[in-house]
Ligand SMILES: NC(=O)C1=CN([C@@H]2O[C@H](COP(=O)(O)OP(=O)(O)OC[C@H]3O[C@@H](n4cnc5c(N)ncnc54)[C@H](OP(=O)(O)O)[C@@H]3O)[C@@H](O)[C@H]2O)C=CC1
């Protein structure tokens with residue numbers, strides 16, 4: 349039998365990982381979930397994943413258990429889970445995606461956790477196999493690290509960092525899909541303001557972003573060199589770039605990542 353993967357919480361991110369694993373070919377019958385919100389649970393059950401109403405039973409049958417609830421409710425929820433799992437005989441490997449909640453806090457809070465709790469920080473594009481996922485390595489056995497890496501690399505790229513950097517990852521790749529969507533929306537609105545239809549503006553924006561990312565990856569050139577290649581002297585691009593400079597785009601983005609990182613740190617306090 350293949351690994352049985354369980355999800356405590358199948359909301360935006362738990363559901364995204366679950367969907368990603370199914371898309372990567374994981375057997376739905378080996379994907380288990382515990383989720384109180386009816387409409388969310390229904391949409392996940394419709395994919396063939398197996399819903400449990402008894403958390404302890406699910407945890408007992410799972411090889412790997414993803415913790416995907418909000419950090420703010422983790423403490424309260426942990427006592428419910430402990431009560432439900434108190435007679436469990438087996439202990440799954442636990443992978444937490446919660447922002448801010450340290451590995452030690454998880455170990456302290458869950459009576460069914462063994463030493464190998466792995467903290468990871470994924471991001472939403474893993475739903476389409478394009479996630480950027482960081483795995484915190486400290487205190488985790490090589491074997492558990494490999495289990496997490498193998499599972500998550502089916503839905504994106506993985507990097508390994510020290511746990512002290514997980515908040516920074518949360519501020520950057522964990523949160524940045526939202527920044528990117530805001531950026532895209534801004535460009536699209538700019539196009540609409542200048543007379544393009546929204547569908548055409550969206551098509552051009554997305555192709556430009558995809559193409560620019562591909563070029564950056566493949567050209568061996570850095571961002572400055574590529575930007576200079578677009579910016580003709582006294583041309584259109586440099587006129588636009590000056591607006592970005594005046595608005596402090598890069599500084600704003602740096603503050604953005606910093607604010608989200610600090611918020612992640614605060615959630616763990
Ligand atoms: N969203 C993202 O892009 C990312 C999120 N994360 C992390 O993922 C975690 C989940 O975030 P997100 O998916 O956005 O949040 P959601 O609120 O979408 O999902 C959490 C789910 O957990 C459910 N839940 C509540 N109580 C329990 C319980 N006792 N047992 C099991 N499930 C329960 C919630 O149900 P109900 O609504 O009924 O309360 C909800 O459906 C957070 O810790 C966040 O830090 C990490 C990286 C990216």
Ligand SMILES: O=C(O)[C@@H]1CCC=N1
Pocket residue numbers: 447518522523
């Ligand atoms: O906004 C949040 O708190 C979560 C963590 C990373 C992305 N979403």
